Amino acid sequence: MDPFLQAAIEEAKLGLSEGGIPIGSVLVHSGIIVGRGHNRRVQKGSVILHGEMDALENAGRRSSAFYSECTLYTTLSPCAMCSGAIVLYRIPRVVIGENQSFMGEEQWLSDHGVQIEIIQDPVCIKLMRDFVANQPSLWAEDIGT
Amino acid sequence: MDPFLQAAIEEAKLGLSEGGIPIGSVLVHSGIIVGRGHNRRVQKGSVILHGEMDALENAGRRSSAFYSECTLYTTLSPCAMCSGAIVLYRIPRVVIGENQSFMGEEQWLSDHGVQIEIIQDPVCIKLMRDFVANQPSLWAEDIGT
Numbered sequence: 001m002d003p004f005l006q007a008a009i010e011e012a013k014l015g016l017s018e019g020g021i022p023i024g025s026v027l028v029h030s031g032i033i034v035g036r037g038h039n040r041r042v043q044k045g046s047v048i049l050h051g052e053m054d055a056l057e058n059a060g061r062r063s064s065a066f067y068s069e070c071t072l073y074t075t076l077s078p079c080a081m082c083s084g085a086i087v088l089y090r091i092p093r094v095v096i097g098e099n100q101s102f103m104g105e106e107q108w109l110s111d112h113g114v115q116i117e118i119i120q121d122p123v124c125i126k127l128m129r130d131f132v133a134n135q136p137s138l139w140a141e142d143i144g145t
Numbered sequence: 146m147d148p149f150l151q152a153a154i155e156e157a158k159l160g161l162s163e164g165g166i167p168i169g170s171v172l173v174h175s176g177i178i179v180g181r182g183h184n185r186r187v188q189k190g191s192v193i194l195h196g197e198m199d200a201l202e203n204a205g206r207r208s209s210a211f212y213s214e215c216t217l218y219t220t221l222s223p224c225a226m227c228s229g230a231i232v233l234y235r236i237p238r239v240v241i242g243e244n245q246s247f248m249g250e251e252q253w254l255s256d257h258g259v260q261i262e263i264i265q266d267p268v269c270i271k272l273m274r275d276f277v278a279n280q281p282s283l284w285a286e287d288i289g290t
Contacts, residue, residue: 045205045206048198053193056193057193061186063286080232081233082229084250087229088225088288088289089192140209143233
């Protein structure tokens with residue numbers, strides 16, 4: 001498997017082990033992970049620290065030139081907020097573990113010129129299917145439904 | 146002046162007094178401010194704590210029913226990331242201090258049924274004009290350009 005998607009999955013599993021929502025993400029620049037993150041709704045009582053946002057935050061303050069050379073890996077299709085962050089920082093490429101459990105703003109990202117790759121990875125799918133089945137109200141809260 | 150826009154301006158001025166970017170926001174539910182925030186890029190080294198995101202974060206974990214009764218006030222037109230958060234949580238109404246210094250994703254918000262009111266408040270405009278003139282590189286970093 002792609003080692004960066006594997007790292008995002010490790011983040012998702014770490015979140016699950018903390019009692020959180022199993023979605024992970026890594027930001028990659030020049031073949032190096034510069035930011036890792038996972039959903040922290042439960043752990044930090046946060047409504048903005050989705051996995052992708054956490055990875056971006058942990059990557060620290062960066063220039064537009066830096067972001068323009070990055071790829072964001074995420075275990076799940078990015079929601080409107082995370083897609084908005086990708087658009088804001090003009091990250092050109094996003095690798096998505098799966099979009100069967102949740103379909104984010106992929107079309108909007110494509111409209112903004114973001115290159116998207118969908119893996120439909122079975123580990124990512126199982127993590128989310130089990131989580132949504134076990135904690136539907138927490139999942140609904142996380143996606144504003 | 147609308148007291149909630151005034152509160153958002155106070156947040157923007159607080160951010161400026163801390164050496165930060167002067168953009169503030171408040172989330173209002175049933176006539177009560179439930180979350181206040183301002184841009185924290187400088188203060189916390191944060192790339193995700195725009196004023197609107199900070200206000201949402203400080204409002205804590207809320208249900209979709211709660212958000213559906215909220216209005217978000219912000220001193221500046223919301224960027225793609227903040228607009229994405231508004232879309233994610235289905236906040237139905239946004240009051241914007243001004244959009245002359247920066248035009249965010251207002252059309253996209255409207256396309257999602259968000260009611261938008263633009264004030265073009267002279268205090269909001271002056272705060273941003275002075276800031277952008279004084280710190281153009283910091284401003285560019287904040288909007289990913």
